[in-house]
Amino acid sequence: MKKYIIAVLAIAFSTATIESRPSENKGLLWSSLHGLDYAFKAGINIGGTSPLPLPEEIRNIESYSPGVAITLEGNVTKWLDIQKKWGVSIGIRLDNKHMTTKASVKNYGMEIFNDTGGKVEGLWTGGVKTKAKMSLLTIPILDNYLINNRWKVVAGPYFSYMIDGDFSGHVYNGHLRSPDATGSRVNFEGDNIATYDFSDNLRNFQWGMQLGGEWNAYRHLTVHADLTWGLNDIFEKDFKTISFAMYPIYLNIGFGYDF
Amino acid sequence: MNLKNVLTGIMLCLTASSCIQDEALNIEAAIDGCDGSNIQLSTINTDNKSVTIYVSKSTDLSALEINFLLPEGASIRPVKTMSGDNAPQYNFNLPGTDILARDFRVTSESGTTEAVYTITIMQSELPTEYSFEKIDNSGLYHEFFELDLRKAEMLQWASGNPGFRLTGMAKLPSDYPTVQSEGYHGKGVKLETKNTGSFGATVSMPIAAGNLFIGSFEIGNALKDAPKATKFGFPFYKHPTRLSGYYKFKSGEDFTSYTLTPDGKKKFFIDPEMKGKDKGDIYAVLYNTDNTDDFLDGYNSLTSEKIISIARIPTTEETDEWKLFDIPFEYKKGINDDDLKTGKYKLAIVFSSSIEGADFKGSVGSTLWIDEVTIHCEEDNK
Numbered sequence: 001m002k003k004y005i006i007a008v009l010a011i012a013f014s015t016a017t018i019e020s021r022p023s024e025n026k027g028l029l030w031s032s033l034h035g036l037d038y039a040f041k042a043g044i045n046i047g048g049t050s051p052l053p054l055p056e057e058i059r060n061i062e063s064y065s066p067g068v069a070i071t072l073e074g075n076v077t078k079w080l081d082i083q084k085k086w087g088v089s090i091g092i093r094l095d096n097k098h099m100t101t102k103a104s105v106k107n108y109g110m111e112i113f114n115d116t117g118g119k120v121e122g123l124w125t126g127g128v129k130t131k132a133k134m135s136l137l138t139i140p141i142l143d144n145y146l147i148n149n150r151w152k153v154v155a156g157p158y159f160s161y162m163i164d165g166d167f168s169g170h171v172y173n174g175h176l177r178s179p180d181a182t183g184s185r186v187n188f189e190g191d192n193i194a195t196y197d198f199s200d201n202l203r204n205f206q207w208g209m210q211l212g213g214e215w216n217a218y219r220h221l222t223v224h225a226d227l228t229w230g231l232n233d234i235f236e237k238d239f240k241t242i243s244f245a246m247y248p249i250y251l252n253i254g255f256g257y258d259f
Numbered sequence: 260m261n262l263k264n265v266l267t268g269i270m271l272c273l274t275a276s277s278c279i280q281d282e283a284l285n286i287e288a289a290i291d292g293c294d295g296s297n298i299q300l301s302t303i304n305t306d307n308k309s310v311t312i313y314v315s316k317s318t319d320l321s322a323l324e325i326n327f328l329l330p331e332g333a334s335i336r337p338v339k340t341m342s343g344d345n346a347p348q349y350n351f352n353l354p355g356t357d358i359l360a361r362d363f364r365v366t367s368e369s370g371t372t373e374a375v376y377t378i379t380i381m382q383s384e385l386p387t388e389y390s391f392e393k394i395d396n397s398g399l400y401h402e403f404f405e406l407d408l409r410k411a412e413m414l415q416w417a418s419g420n421p422g423f424r425l426t427g428m429a430k431l432p433s434d435y436p437t438v439q440s441e442g443y444h445g446k447g448v449k450l451e452t453k454n455t456g457s458f459g460a461t462v463s464m465p466i467a468a469g470n471l472f473i474g475s476f477e478i479g480n481a482l483k484d485a486p487k488a489t490k491f492g493f494p495f496y497k498h499p500t501r502l503s504g505y506y507k508f509k510s511g512e513d514f515t516s517y518t519l520t521p522d523g524k525k526k527f528f529i530d531p532e533m534k535g536k537d538k539g540d541i542y543a544v545l546y547n548t549d550n551t552d553d554f555l556d557g558y559n560s561l562t563s564e565k566i567i568s569i570a571r572i573p574t575t576e577e578t579d580e581w582k583l584f585d586i587p588f589e590y591k592k593g594i595n596d597d598d599l600k601t602g603k604y605k606l607a608i609v610f611s612s613s614i615e616g617a618d619f620k621g622s623v624g625s626t627l628w629i630d631e632v633t634i635h636c637e638e639d640n641k
Binding site for chain 2: 178191
């Protein structure tokens, strides 16, 4: 984790040094005259994919680890007024949203699949380890407002296409009531675990709202924090095993370079 | 400074919206077990919501003690209360009825889930002739019964089928390891060692031998401690002499075995030396019990100190034709006739398509067919 932060810092600073040479690019100048600004941002996503509010089935979050989720973004801002206070930006971002959690649940809908496609369904009471990893191509379309020379706030929707997704894990230390609340009880203890994988039920299109701020730290170097809040369920509509919707909520922190 | 405020605000939002809610009341409603001082054996079927409880002939049915094991917070009571009901004692003295059955309603802690179980009391003795003609095939898999109302004999055979169900490998009743098939006379039983798929592999149970036995299969322990889930035996009041019947056997090919890793985990592999050399198993055991809930299980059914006598087939030969087996009971200890009369002895009969199946060793495809089994006893002049 630390290693990656240092790497991000290094990239940010090296680009900043390159910039400090007094070489003016004609294209950039033209862009600037037409009210267009370009920026490159790198950061990490920290957050979780979670139901909101937490449903009563989830009793306790025992552990949480965000994993390393790097984001890279290029964007262009069109300033709408001469003072360059208001603008609209569009970007393209390679987004990674990762997390691993261990939670204890009660009567949590669960399907356990085998390799032949057969499954056992039921209600799980006990421990659940969940690994959610999504790689997305995201297009944020944001309103920009420059408060002063150093501060900028942004807000707007984003649209994501999931390139790759993994939502899997295992259940441990508890019991399965199968096939429903009046079915047979099967105990799991110790090394007995059962794996599940809902990766194929993830939705490819996601959208949500993004809200954030950017601080101009030094010349072209910026620091940003953006909250992305998913507004549609990460699972397909006809997926009923998990009885509640889950939304990705991530905070993106990183550095940027304004050309 | 400003950024810090924004961050704090965001974090506050997140934490406020993700608080753990108050715990909801449990919605589970089922019977997970029943015992009582006079209960010799109970079988629970949560699919058709029935419980069969076997008690001895001397049991007072007007106040039968049944302690139900229920999900957390759930409650149970008879659908129609009768005089003499005083939980955990229930009145099963039902004059004028052939079948001693009453309905009980289980209600979940939340009150939102209910299930009505029919509880049937059996006061019969263990039959000594088994033809495997009768099955209940209303469920997902075959369940074998032996029934002789004339002699007041009744038995429900147990098998590992409920455990195999958890693998999700079976689509039809015929996909289960224990099924009814053509027998020596009429129908018989076919036991086949099956692959348990990826689910079985994750729980270190890569194969499931077909088995059929006198006793009960406790699904709750099937994954936690499988050999403990097979409880063998039923009270027996006679002096057994021989175990006879007909069988056919065919070994499967690749033999699944395991070695233990240093941390005590099972590492499964295909043992080339055992290819096509799997064996089935057929045996009967008479043993002494201290109380009614005392059973032999998959660990000690052939080794327990309590064993009085064993009749076990020396080996199952590969054969396409039905082959007779007739094995004498070999006595390790004598029978105490007083104890025999008072129901201190239990008899178990066990069939398995892989001799080491309880330890998850065997060949997928090994098949044992069984039919027309008899326990010969001194009392029957056999």
